[in-house]
Amino acid sequence: MAGAYILIALGVAVWALAMPVVRRLPDGLMRGITVFGGAFLLGVCCLDLLPEASEYHLGRGESPLPVGLGRFDSIMPFIAILLGFLMQQMLDGLSAHAEHGHTEEGFTLAGLLAGLCMHAFLEGMPLGLGDGVDAGLMWGIVIHNIPVSLLLVGIMADRGYSMWRCALVLLLFGIMSPLGSLFANWLIGEGSRWVQVLTGMVVGVLLHVSSSILFDHKRNHFSWSNIGLMMAAFVLVAIVI
Numbered sequence: 001m002a003g004a005y006i007l008i009a010l011g012v013a014v015w016a017l018a019m020p021v022v023r024r025l026p027d028g029l030m031r032g033i034t035v036f037g038g039a040f041l042l043g044v045c046c047l048d049l050l051p052e053a054s055e056y057h058l059g060r061g062e063s064p065l066p067v068g069l070g071r072f073d074s075i076m077p078f079i080a081i082l083l084g085f086l087m088q089q090m091l092d093g094l095s096a097h098a099e100h101g102h103t104e105e106g107f108t109l110a111g112l113l114a115g116l117c118m119h120a121f122l123e124g125m126p127l128g129l130g131d132g133v134d135a136g137l138m139w140g141i142v143i144h145n146i147p148v149s150l151l152l153v154g155i156m157a158d159r160g161y162s163m164w165r166c167a168l169v170l171l172l173f174g175i176m177s178p179l180g181s182l183f184a185n186w187l188i189g190e191g192s193r194w195v196q197v198l199t200g201m202v203v204g205v206l207l208h209v210s211s212s213i214l215f216d217h218k219r220n221h222f223s224w225s226n227i228g229l230m231m232a233a234f235v236l237v238a239i240v241i
């Protein structure tokens, strides 16, 4: 588990080293990395997390719902998907769409970081709840954090941050998913039916992020290279899970 946490945290912080060149990265490269990351998340949702969330009925114990709400029991993870989608919609307002590899006008770095950190905390929660580390989710987080980190580095470079300060800010963002995972481990025990509900919520969060990236008509027009990148991402997911 510790290895996964270190990989995720350093996988973000290491991009501080890109500070001298980040402003010169071609737009197309950033878009390509973002599309690949978005498709990877979609693949993780479909091939890894959704099947996991569907195992709700196999979980141990009574329904986690109060008696009167028992009729919703069988669709709890799917209700959680909708909730996760709504949560990410709200977080997007804070983080100025930074999860999609670009920012809207008029954002503050504090608001952006707050939105990103809350998002990262949420998506890290199911990381260690099954048996061992969820490899698909772990790589999903690492890969889709790359364009977000590069974006943050670019913003901090514009504001004259030193590389060390930039690395510290990135590290703060990078430890959020491990913190979310530790929190979830503490909150719900292994084998609890809440594991699948929590996984469903993260599916909602990730579906929002990936679909916003992939359906972004202003930035991602149809192209065969995009289709190729998406197919490569799906295949990679199938390999790592």
Ligand SMILES: [Zn+2]
Pocket: 099, 119, 120, 123, 141, 144
């Ligand atoms: Zn994320």
